[in-house]
Amino acid sequence: MTLASTELFRRAQECIPGGVNSPVRACLAVGAEPLFIDRAQGSRIYSVDGDGYVDFVLSWGPMLLGHAHPRVTAALCDAARRGASFGAPCPDELYLARLLVDALPAVEMVRMVNSGTEAAMSALRLARACTGRPAFLKFTGCYHGHADPFLAAAGSGVAALSLPGTPGVPPGVVADTLLCPYNDLDGAERVFAARGGDIAAVIVEPVAANMGLVLPVPGFLEGLRELCTRNGSLLIFDEVITGFRVAYGGAQTRFGIQPDLTVLGKIIGGGLPVGAYGGKAEYMRRIAPSGDVYQAGTLSGNPPAVAAGRATLETLQCCDYAALELRVEQFCSGLERIFADKGLPVCINRCASMFALFFTQGAVRDFAGAAAADAERWARFYRFMRGRGFYLAPSAFETAMVSFAHAAEDFAAFAEAARDFAG
Ligand SMILES: *Cc1c(COP(=O)(O)O)cnc(C)c1O
Numbered sequence: 001m002t003l004a005s006t007e008l009f010r011r012a013q014e015c016i017p018g019g020v021n022s023p024v025r026a027c028l029a030v031g032a033e034p035l036f037i038d039r040a041q042g043s044r045i046y047s048v049d050g051d052g053y054v055d056f057v058l059s060w061g062p063m064l065l066g067h068a069h070p071r072v073t074a075a076l077c078d079a080a081r082r083g084a085s086f087g088a089p090c091p092d093e094l095y096l097a098r099l100l101v102d103a104l105p106a107v108e109m110v111r112m113v114n115s116g117t118e119a120a121m122s123a124l125r126l127a128r129a130c131t132g133r134p135a136f137l138k139f140t141g142c143y144h145g146h147a148d149p150f151l152a153a154a155g156s157g158v159a160a161l162s163l164p165g166t167p168g169v170p171p172g173v174v175a176d177t178l179l180c181p182y183n184d185l186d187g188a189e190r191v192f193a194a195r196g197g198d199i200a201a202v203i204v205e206p207v208a209a210n211m212g213l214v215l216p217v218p219g220f221l222e223g224l225r226e227l228c229t230r231n232g233s234l235l236i237f238d239e240v241i242t243g244f245r246v247a248y249g250g251a252q253t254r255f256g257i258q259p260d261l262t263v264l265g266k267i268i269g270g271g272l273p274v275g276a277y278g279g280k281a282e283y284m285r286r287i288a289p290s291g292d293v294y295q296a297g298t299l300s301g302n303p304p305a306v307a308a309g310r311a312t313l314e315t316l317q318c319c320d321y322a323a324l325e326l327r328v329e330q331f332c333s334g335l336e337r338i339f340a341d342k343g344l345p346v347c348i349n350r351c352a353s354m355f356a357l358f359f360t361q362g363a364v365r366d367f368a369g370a371a372a373a374d375a376e377r378w379a380r381f382y383r384f385m386r387g388r389g390f391y392l393a394p395s396a397f398e399t400a401m402v403s404f405a406h407a408a409e410d411f412a413a414f415a416e417a418a419r420d421f422a423g
Helices: 005-015 070-081 091-103 116-131 185-198 220-231 250-254 303-316 321-342 367-371 375-387 408-419
Strands: 037-041 044-047 052-055 109-113 135-140 177-181 199-204 234-238 261-265 275-279 347-351 354-358
Touching (some): 052 408, 091 109, 091 303, 116 135, 116 199, 135 185, 185 199, 185 220, 199 220, 234 250, 321 347, 321 354, 321 408, 354 375, 375 408
Parallel strands (some): 135 177, 234 261
Antiparallel strands (some): 037 044, 109 275
């Protein structure tokens, strides 16, 4: 007998904090209980309660091919049969690294780690080592994993004093974390004017996908590249979401901008826990054992994980990104018409196979804009759509993800259901 989601959640809360292993999964922001998932296939995810949903979360991004893609599953099973971990090099590590280097114009060498968090943390350490400087600039509303130095929040004031965003992070750890709003190039210039000589790096999501979805305004990324070059700071693109999603070669290919370092995760593991960071060889050679910057990992380059990543990227090479983007564009335009007919103000930001729906008037260009949207209405929309068989991210600050397995019928059914949403 399988227990129902409700009963599993009750029992999980007794032995796991909040009943979940990552906070947003608890569905608190949308006033719902989490579904416990039994299995997934293609664009569908199935709960232990026996209900199927069209999945627009995709494990928060990794499953760009859809769930349980046969080629990825075969690679994973084959690797698992040969042993889960050796703590010694295996061939697929090399083949995955080669795929990353060939795909990403700004990545000459790459080091595998186990999560996006680890990758961002290690890239920052490397940037600090290469420049001999302590500070870095990040943008409000961008997420770079949960390593201490990234967990700073500040008021809207540019370069305001950084305060830890969570208990457990001492003020000293975020004292060198400088903040400015996304898309605010003037703000970034002011930070550099004040602290330029201290700034090791600027880290940015080239398309911000952790405050809903916010696209870079024209000139923003180019301006950051220029600022970094002028000040001897490294530009770090956090492509954990955008890598292999906004284009096979990531945002750096889509926008034609070369960061110094690139942070990767999610899709490159095909659903297994993987991250990576890479960049110019002159920087990457500073990492131990070729250089003096320490970074290690017992399970880094884990054989089943790199096999799944390799199979995913090799399969993506044959996928039609332009066709998927067009499908998402048409779908979003259709949704805009549906909500306009209802007189409900919405802003739908989209990029490639991602879209975010904000219940708000006008454009959303930064975190303040995203935060101004109607979160209550979003929560009602989430619950309504879940009741109709659509699995959306349980927070207004997450982007919806689409996969190559999503069919025309999935989009049509979503639009049909959205038409019935009362508001
Ligand atoms: C998910 C994410 C991370 C963190 O990756 P984890 O694997 O969850 O540690 C870092 N940066 C961005 C942009 C992400 O979306």
